[in-house]
Amino acid sequence: MHRFAVLLVLAAGVFETRFASAHHSFAAVFDGEQALTLTGEVVGIEWTNPHFHFSIDVKDEAGSVTRWRFEGYPPNMLVRQGWRRDVTLTPGATVTVEGWAAREEPNLGAARWVTFADGRKLAAGPPAGTGGR
Amino acid sequence: MTNARTSLAAAALLCIVVAPLAAQPSAERPPPRTPDGKVSLDGIWVATGAIMLFEGQEAFAAARAADEAAGRPPGNTGETPPYKPEAEARRQYYLERQGLDDPMARCLLTGVPRINFRPLPFEIVQLPDRVIMLYEIHHAFRIIPTDGRPHPEDAEPSYLGESVGRWEGDTLVVDVRHFNDDTWLTGVGTIHTEDLRVTERYTRDSYDTIRYEVTMEDPNVLTRPWTIRETFRLRPDERIREYECIESNEDLLRFERLLEGHATREAP
Numbered sequence: 118m119h120r121f122a123v124l125l126v127l128a129a130g131v132f133e134t135r136f137a138s139a140h141h142s143f144a145a146v147f148d149g150e151q152a153l154t155l156t157g158e159v160v161g162i163e164w165t166n167p168h169f170h171f172s173i174d175v176k177d178e179a180g181s182v183t184r185w186r187f188e189g190y191p192p193n194m195l196v197r198q199g200w201r202r203d204v205t206l207t208p209g210a211t212v213t214v215e216g217w218a219a220r221e222e223p224n225l226g227a228a229r230w231v232t233f234a235d236g237r238k239l240a241a242g243p244p245a246g247t248g249g250r
Numbered sequence: 251m252t253n254a255r256t257s258l259a260a261a262a263l264l265c266i267v268v269a270p271l272a273a274q275p276s277a278e279r280p281p282p283r284t285p286d287g288k289v290s291l292d293g294i295w296v297a298t299g300a301i302m303l304f305e306g307q308e309a310f311a312a313a314r315a316a317d318e319a320a321g322r323p324p325g326n327t328g329e330t331p332p333y334k335p336e337a338e339a340r341r342q343y344y345l346e347r348q349g350l351d352d353p354m355a356r357c358l359l360t361g362v363p364r365i366n367f368r369p370l371p372f373e374i375v376q377l378p379d380r381v382i383m384l385y386e387i388h389h390a391f392r393i394i395p396t397d398g399r400p401h402p403e404d405a406e407p408s409y410l411g412e413s414v415g416r417w418e419g420d421t422l423v424v425d426v427r428h429f430n431d432d433t434w435l436t437g438v439g440t441i442h443t444e445d446l447r448v449t450e451r452y453t454r455d456s457y458d459t460i461r462y463e464v465t466m467e468d469p470n471v472l473t474r475p476w477t478i479r480e481t482f483r484l485r486p487d488e489r490i491r492e493y494e495c496i497e498s499n500e501d502l503l504r505f506e507r508l509l510e511g512h513a514t515r516e517a518p
Contacts, residue, residue, distance in 0.1 A: 140354060140355060140501070141349065141352055141354060141355035141501055142348060142349025142350075142352055144348040145348045145350045145352065145501075145508070146501070146504065146508070163498065165497050165498035166493060166494045166495060166496075166497040166498060166499075167357065167493070167497070167498070167499055168500075170498075193370070193386065193491040193492060194303065194370075196491070197304060220348075221508060222504070240306075243369075244302070
């Protein structure tokens with residue numbers, strides 16, 4: 118147990134500078150323990166700094182729809198990952214998002230990967246644990 | 251005929267000079283030099299940690315393996331900063347609050363050395379009398395005189411401090427003072443006071459890498475000088491893009507809400 122705790126502390130230290138976030142500590146808003154994968158229809162895209170956001174409508178088996186909003190890289194990093202504004206992600210498209218849920222805010226997530234209908238998968242945001250503890 | 255012969259000779263000479271350079275893997279290429287004989291730091295660089303975001307885990311692991319083979323120290327050893335007990339208590343307080351108090355999240359200029367570890371590239375422009383650092387993050391810049399002038403007399407405390415550089419052999423040594431206390435040194439809660447002094451050492455030890463060593467001194471909060479290291483990697487195909495932080499920074503409001511919801515103890 119003690120060794121595990123030490124490992125955790127070490128991991129936190131390593132994440133801190135190596136996988137540093139550009140803007141804020143991941144843990145300030147999101148929970149790296151709450152991984153999620155959601156598929157839905159894109160209903161909004163905000164190509165803004167210091168994060169881009171997009172929303173998808175996720176339908177459950179009973180047919181009820183929940184709108185999820187995701188946060189990701191700023192435009193400078195998205196472009197480096199192969200994204201283009203108004204081209205890569207478009208309203209009406211169906212995408213699968215892998216990421217993590219916010220600790221407190223409902224239906225908000227940090228997007229790590231987005232998979233498009235043609236199978237292409239692009240990084241949308243940093244890994245969990247970045248920018249701090 | 252003479253012209254043709256000269257051209258042929260020039261071409262042959264060019265082959266002799268250029269071919270070995272081209273054939274040599276860049277890791278073994280020596281660092282370039284400026285006309286005045288100094289090693290040139292010119293180029294667009296990124297901290298090794300950022301390779302993870304730019305190219306993924308495999309590339310990051312390869313970069314670290316290359317560093318190890320070349321004897322370059324890792325960027326972070328997991329070492330606990332040598333804080334005095336009161337300052338360490340304050341750091342722990344900020345850690346417990348998951349970094350909600352991070353000045354960077356409020357889009358304030360990131361200080362030195364933290365700005366060098368951000369996962370966004372920066373460009374170094376080396377001139378005979380000064381070195382200019384152009385950061386993608388916040389579109390920030392530093393102008394570092396290397397002409398022997400002292401620190402300015404009228405310097406006010408600032409986020410990036412006042413930098414004065416000098417060359418020690420092939421190493422650029424930068425003495426940074428006159429900081430305000432509104433930045434963190436590296437990670438969450440790494441506080442400092444206005445008495446902070448930072449000494450940075452930039453050594454381009456190969457064509458592709460700069461060894462970076464930075465020592466932070468602040469007797470108000472640290473028990474001893476604290477030295478950390480990082481390797482900056484050349485990104486020849488990169489360009490400095492715009493990163494503007496305020497535009498849609500929802501985190502200001504979000505953090506206020508979260509802070510209200512956090513009935514945490516008083517700051518020590």
